[in-house]
Amino acid sequence: xxxxxxxxxxxxxxxxxxxxxxxxxxxxxxxxxxxxxxxxxxxxxxxxxxxxxxxxxxxxxxxxxxxxxxxxxxxxxxxxxxxxxxxxxxxxxxxxxxxxxxxxxxxxxxxxxxxxxxxxxxxxxxxxxxxxxxxxxxxxxxxxxxxxxxxxxxxxxxxxxxxxxxxxxxxxxxxxxxxxxxxxxxxxxxxxxxxxxxxxxxxxxxxxxxxxxxxxxxxxxxxxxxxxxxxxxxxxxxxxxxx
Numbered sequence: 121x122x123x124x125x126x127x128x129x130x131x132x133x134x135x136x137x138x139x140x141x142x143x144x145x146x147x148x149x150x151x152x153x154x155x156x157x158x159x160x161x162x163x164x165x166x167x168x169x170x171x172x173x174x175x176x177x178x179x180x181x182x183x184x185x186x187x188x189x190x191x192x193x194x195x196x197x198x199x200x201x202x203x204x205x206x207x208x209x210x211x212x213x214x215x216x217x218x219x220x221x222x223x224x225x226x227x228x229x230x231x232x233x234x235x236x237x238x239x240x241x242x243x244x245x246x247x248x249x250x251x252x253x254x255x256x257x258x259x260x261x262x263x264x265x266x267x268x269x270x271x272x273x274x275x276x277x278x279x280x281x282x283x284x285x286x287x288x289x290x291x292x293x294x295x296x297x298x299x300x301x302x303x304x305x306x307x308x309x310x311x312x313x314x315x316x317x318x319x320x321x322x323x324x325x326x327x328x329x330x331x332x333x334x335x336x337x338x339x340x341x342x343x344x345x346x347x348x349x350x351x352x353x354x355x356x357x358x359x360x361x362x363x
Contacts, residue, residue, distance in 0.1 A: 121167040123160060123190065124353035126216065127153070127174035129240035130263075130329070135350040136164050142347060154182045161189050171195060171357040173215035173349070195219060195353065198360045202226065203251045216349060217245050221253050223352030224325065232319040236308060236342075237349065238328035240264060244311055248319070259307065262330055265300045282333040304330075305337045312340040 121143070126133040132153055136144040144164070148156050161167055170186060172178070173195040183192050195215040202225040207213050216237065224233040224247045234256075235245045241264065244256035260268065262282065270278035281297040284305075289295030316322050326335055327348040335344040345351075 121164060121169075122354050122357050123157070123164070123167045123170040124350040124357070125157065125170060125172040125174075126219070126349050126353065127172060127176040127178050128216065129175055132156070132176070133350065134160065135347060135354070136160065136167060137350075137354040140351075140354070142350075145347065145350075150176050150178065153178060154185060157186055158189070161186070169193060169357055169361065171198075171353045173219045173353055175214055175216055193357060193360065195356065198356060200359045201356065202359060203247060203253045205253050207253060207255050214243075217243055217256070219349045219352035219356065220325075220327070221245055221247050221352070222356045223348045225251055226351065226355040228323050228325075231323045232315075232321060233323045233325060234312065234315050235325045235327070235348070236311075238262070238304075238308075238326065238330040238334055240329075242304070242308070242328075246315065246319075257311065262300060262304055262333075265304070266296065269296055269300070282330065284337065301333075301337075305334065308334065309339050312338075312342075 122137045124135050124137060127150060131147050132150055133147045135142050167190055169191045171193045186192050195218060203221055220235045220237055224235055230249050232249050233247045237243045240261050242259040242261050246254050246256050248254060266279055269276045279293050279296055284301045287298050287302050289298040312324055324340060324342045325348055326342045326344050327346060331344055331346055
């Protein structure tokens, strides 16, 4: 069995896999990392390997403690990836984005795939039908946009809404929500249209923390998958187990 760990900017998300089957999932804050992972390893003692993709501050001490219980693999250190990386600065490509592209290789072989991950940031990653990763884009996520409006102005309040009642806001709070949420939805639909104009038969995957809201708002046809990154980690781990 494999434990896949996605340590993001806001939450840590994990899944226990037996082959391709998901047996268990959880989400928690990074401050609970060692306690939560240790608990999962006690619950599933047959887990032999843990693979982690981290953009957060997970300490070497925590990983060393876990290495006493399971084989720990950091995604950036694994030699085998299922795609050709044509990113101009491959050393700067986030582990989370590598895992997402890995999942696209596994599930959508021979297709042009745009993966949209809506979390702290909104990332766009494109894999072509020849398994070449070409790159994508990084944009502020919903909560980051709310925080920016509050931080860089004198009077705008900090709100948390993911409800878009109408694109015409009738108060300061609803005007902020309309600007941010409507802006994000139109941005994503616009980016999808750009890729569709250049690449035929485009498959679009939406994942991330804001998946539930966005999947109901987008005009474009998408496949929603909350575990897509974790599935990519599991696939890459399987490719590297015999190396």
